[in-house]
Amino acid sequence: MESILFLGLNLYAWIVIVTILTMFTILTFTKLPADVVFMGGMAVLFVSGVLSTQEALAGFSAESVVTIGVLFVVVAGLTYTGVLQWVARYVLGTPLSYAGAVVRLMLPVAGLSAVLNNTSVVALFLNVVKVWGKKLGISPSRLLIPLSYASGMGGVCTLIGTPPNLIISGFYQKDTGETMNIFITTLPGLFCLVVGVISILVLRRLLPDRKSADDNFEATSDYTVELLVPSECSIIGQTVSEAGLVNVKGGRLIEIVRFDREIITPVTDDEFVMGGDRLIYSGQIEEILDLKRTKHLVNATNHVFSLKEIEKGRKLLTASIGLGCPLADVSMGGTDFEEKYGVVLVAVSRRGERITASPREIRLRPGDVLLLECPPSFKPGNLPQNNGLHFFDSDSIPNIGRKTMVSSLIMLGMILLSTFNVIPLLQSCFLAAFAMLFTRCCSIEQARNSINWNVLMIFAGSVCLGAAIEKTGIATALAQGLLHVSANPVILLIGICLLGTFITEFISNTACAAMFYPIAYQSAVMLGANPVTFCVALMIAVSSSFATPIGSPTHMLVYAAGGYRFTDFMRIGIPMNLIILAANIFIVTLLFPL
Template sequence: MESIIFLGFTLNAWIVIATVLLVFTLMLCTKLPADFVFLGAMTVLLVTGTLPVNQVLAGFSSSSVVLVGALFVVIAGLVHTGTMQWIVKYALGTPKSLKMAILRLMLPVAALSSFLSNTTVVAIFIKVVKIWSKKLNIAPSKLLIPLSYASGMGGICTLIGTPPNLLISGFYTEQTGVQLSIFTPTLAGLFCLAVGVLSMLAMQKLLPVRKSPEDALEETNDYTVELLVPSSAECIGKTVKEAGLDTVEGGHLIEIIRFDKEIISPVDEDEFIMGGDRLIFAGKVDEILKLRNSHQLVNATHHVFSLDEIDSNRKLRMAHVKFSSPLVGTRMADSDFEERNNVVLVAVAREGERINGSPREIVLEKGDTLLLECPQHFNPEESSSTSALQFFETDLLVKSGKKTLVSSLILLAMILLSSLDIIPLLQASFLAAFAMIICRCCSIDQARRSIDWGLLMVFAGSISLGSAIEYTGIANRLAESILSVCGTDPMYAMACICLLGTFITEFTSNTATAAIFFPITYNIATTLNANPLTFCVALMIAVSSSFATPIGSPTHMLVYGPGGYRFSDFMRVGFFMNLIILAASLFITPILFPL
């Protein structure tokens, strides 16, 4: 079967091509978790015999995958000792203009992202930037896009700054036997970062002014709150006026939803209250929620039936609906999300405006901001809500102290040991992770929870796909096709591959893009007798240059909700940023790494 040739590819090669296209399609058009998609891809390669078993599973033992796992623990130590919070506190200052604010924000973010997870850096900065922007009287939307862009541009400055860099360096070492330094891409990355920061300053007028959804929920007096009339309530059988619900301090009754789904709106004062009614109020949340005690009402969720089941020690929290959330396109009334997580939906905001009507009847969209009533000690990390929502009020507020210095020294030691070639980066990262736990910079449980097993699965699956593309001869064929179009000019060929990589990474995982494009890129470089390292560094920058869509990077998704952005906001700024960084990369990389 393998000997069957169609359009120049074997049957196994067509299986790999179909698998890659399916992976891209599922990640772009469905809500399936990325780790599940890549596990499915590995299953296809394994069951069909397209790739030998040892190569399919090689990703799990890859040094790049193990290194990323160790770095998660190192980052946990820095976060839980307050190191990052200390940097945030003293790095921003009080600039006098928007240009200076962008500069003061992007530089420290880029520096941190060179050594730490981009997602972690952005998640910690978001809340601070929102407070800082109010202090400076600047719309948060003017600063959150630069925040996300800076984390991406900073990540390309070192091998450990972003997963694609580690993946490409791992592939390069396998092909050449040459171990890259942690600072191999630094000079090229710094040049692109400088160009990117200057471009951001020049394009500041393109940054949108949007009202933050969180501000809409924090400042408005026009909330929607939903309460349920239990069968034991004393107000049953009384009119709205007799029950004292016609004039409520801080709000008013705007709608009654009967147990048989009949909707009464507007509500007349002579309307009778019945058991099972859902009462929709508009007004100040804190005042309206007092009705639960004064009128024996309960939260309007299908899992609460009496006052005895209500925890009086609860608080309001905000969260954003993730792009890949299973809640997208659904109503809270149709799911058991509230019951599973012991939370109650109080209000919904979209694009900076609160949505009127019953919150549990609203069809949720990606980026929506939800106001939730949660238990006093609610921890999103320990609930299933983390796969659907992104909470921003839970940033660790850790005081700096001796452990802050200890964790910083551990990170510095890891960098020095690796950069001075005393020990390889993998061993240095393991020592640093072990030191973080031994020195109690983070507990064993915190270290275990910090590891993103889903990302590691994506990493392993990406390596398997990259190996399959090389093993089945697809890389050679595609390299020949690209060369037939681009000719024998290495610069032209490198530009074509980087432009294609930048485009693809806007719609799918940059890790997957790196794994799929590396064998093609390497084959083109060797065919042209060019320096493969030049092509590899250019590819590192290209697959991390995804600025034009909010789905191009996890950090864009993090700021999308808090900034109140629209999809087009990223395209307006990011399209030019993509071209600028690509041009900067194609200029500087051949100079630093001659072809």
């Protein structure tokens, strides 16, 4: 079967190409989880005979994949000891201008993202930046895109800052036997970061001035209505279901406040109606007010359901729907989410505007912001891992204390041990993870929950994909094809990085790194150029996704919170892509001559 050639490629190579194109199409146009797509692709390559059993399973034992898994535990120690909270509280300060605010924001975020998970950093800073922006008189939408960009540009500054760097360095070590230094991308990454910050300031007129999605939730009287059950009402003694009070035209009963201030939420169908009850509905107020006439209710004299006057029996949280969230493309009424977790959907905001409809009937979409009423015991961390809901509220973040310093020193020790080649990176990561557990910076349960198995599946699949591209000769064939276009290594490098920057706008940067590394490496070898130059440039290119909100999980986080439109990212992101590409090629070829 290997001897059958078509356009210079054997049957196995065409199986790989079709598999990659199918995976790319699924990742771009469907909401199927990326880990499922990668596992499916790996299964096809294994079953078809492209990869042997050992080659198919090699991704799970690859050093780069194991390193990423151990780093999840290290990051958990930093998160649960309040390191991010300390930076957010004491570093931002009170700048005197917008330019000062951008610099004070982007530099510390980039610094943290160089050693921590980008999504975790942005999730913490999200609420802080919104409050900070309002305090400075700056629309949060003019700060949240720079926040997301900074996390991406900071991530490329170290090998452990972003997964593609580890994937590419792992491939390089396998091909050459040489280990890359953890700070090999620091100087080019910092140069691109400085260029990026300056570019944001120059292009700031392209940043939109939008209303934040959850600003619509500041006045609860705009989307809830409170009706009072008079003492001689005919429905007293009936259940809310018998009285027809639960799901009504235009909305839903979300809470009952008894005359003695007892709060009942969520409201079950068998809850009895009593005189003096306050019935709190969410939805379209005009339609809900018809209940006054049909059920002989009266208006409540004052509004007790308020974000600023939350009773001890309720907690209001806001969360955005991310890509892959099970709630996307369904209505809350069609799921058991509320019943399962004891929460109630109060209102929905989309693109900075609250949707004036019954919340449970709204077909939810990625980027929507939900206002949820939750019991006091509810914690976002209790939801299943990778549930796709990103909570803006940070009440679950621990206070700063002695362990904040301990976890910071552990991270610093890990970096120093690897930097000065005392022990390899993987061993230093294991040592740091053990130290986090030993010093109780995080518990065993927290460490276990911090490991994102879906992400590890993607990384393992990426390693297999890269191996298949190289084994079947696709990388060599593509490299030879590119050489026919130009034998100039600089032009070839620009072409590879330009394609990588474009593709990473639609699929994960890890997948993009796995697809392009074999091509970049083989191109360098055939030209007799320095493979390190191609590898470092590719690391930066595949993490430079600025033009679409789906290009990065951090973009989706700020997309919802900032009330952005899809075109907002394109307007400033396309120039940013070209600027960072030029900066990337310039600095990498200068520091790592071809």
